[in-house]
Amino acid sequence: GENVEQHPSTLSVQEGDSAVIKCTYSDSASNYFPWYKQELGKRPQLIIDIRSNVGEKKDQRIAVTLNKTAKHFSLHITETQPEDSAVYFCAASKGSNTGKLIFGQGTTLQVKP
Amino acid sequence: DAGVIQSPRHEVTEMGQEVTLRCKPISGHNSLFWYRQTMMRGLELLIYFNNNVPIDDSGMPEDRFSAKMPNASFSTLKIQPSEPRDSAVYFCASSFLLPGGTEAFFGQGTRLTVV
Numbered sequence: 553g554e555n556v557e558q559h560p561s562t563l564s565v566q567e568g569d570s571a572v573i574k575c576t577y578s579d580s581a582s583n584y585f586p587w588y589k590q591e592l593g594k595r596p597q598l599i600i601d602i603r604s605n606v607g608e609k610k611d612q613r614i615a616v617t618l619n620k621t622a623k624h625f626s627l628h629i630t631e632t633q634p635e636d637s638a639v640y641f642c643a644a645s646k647g648s649n650t651g652k653l654i655f656g657q658g659t660t661l662q663v664k665p
Numbered sequence: 666d667a668g669v670i671q672s673p674r675h676e677v678t679e680m681g682q683e684v685t686l687r688c689k690p691i692s693g694h695n696s697l698f699w700y701r702q703t704m705m706r707g708l709e710l711l712i713y714f715n716n717n718v719p720i721d722d723s724g725m726p727e728d729r730f731s732a733k734m735p736n737a738s739f740s741t742l743k744i745q746p747s748e749p750r751d752s753a754v755y756f757c758a759s760s761f762l763l764p765g766g767t768e769a770f771f772g773q774g775t776r777l778t779v780v
Binding site for chain 1: 698700707708710713720721723756758765766767768769771772773774
């Protein structure tokens with residue numbers, strides 16, 4: 553079955569710096585790759601997603617890149633702010649055959665003021 | 666829409682007792698997921714339903730766990746008998762499955778403590 557590996561497990565940056573989180577997946581049939589943000593004590597919420605027919609997607613300060621050949625995708629956050637501090641999860645899904653969404657282990661991002 | 670609704674929000678029970686977690690997905694969604702979240706194992710997919718039918722229950726840890734979805738607006742996850750190692754936050758999520766994937770919306774979770 554699908555396996556998603558996420559690195560690093562923790563990341564500490566200064567406010568204003570960039571943060572990069574990387575994930576790899578095992579199933580080449582996966583075609584949907586969302587990123588979720590989970591604040592302490594709250595539910596995971598989608599922040600950005602990318603489908604396999606696209607190599608890069610950007611939304612203001614966040615961007616995601618996908619390399620299908622290498623089976624890895626990354627989240628980039630620029631100009632980080634203290635409110636970006638949270639746990640970030642990547643996930644992979646095969647979409648139409650099964651919507652089963654498998655998550656990476658999570659990255660705890662700390663943005664220091 | 667109120668989003669995915671889970672109940673109870675918190676549950677404390679004694680080892681050996683039966684626990685039932687409930688979920689109401691977003692109206693119109695055709696897929697429902699149950700996840701368990703712990704510090705050690707992260708977000709684990711337990712079971713996934715599509716159109717009320719269980720598609721994949723390979724993540725259910727053992728026979729003590731069972732899940733049902735009797736209709737499109739309700740699902741339960743039952744643990745019988747419960748054990749302390751079942752303590753975790755259990756999330757239900759729903760989505761409208763489309764080719765190419767779509768966002769899963771999470772409920773607020775049920776924090777289960779088994780003592």
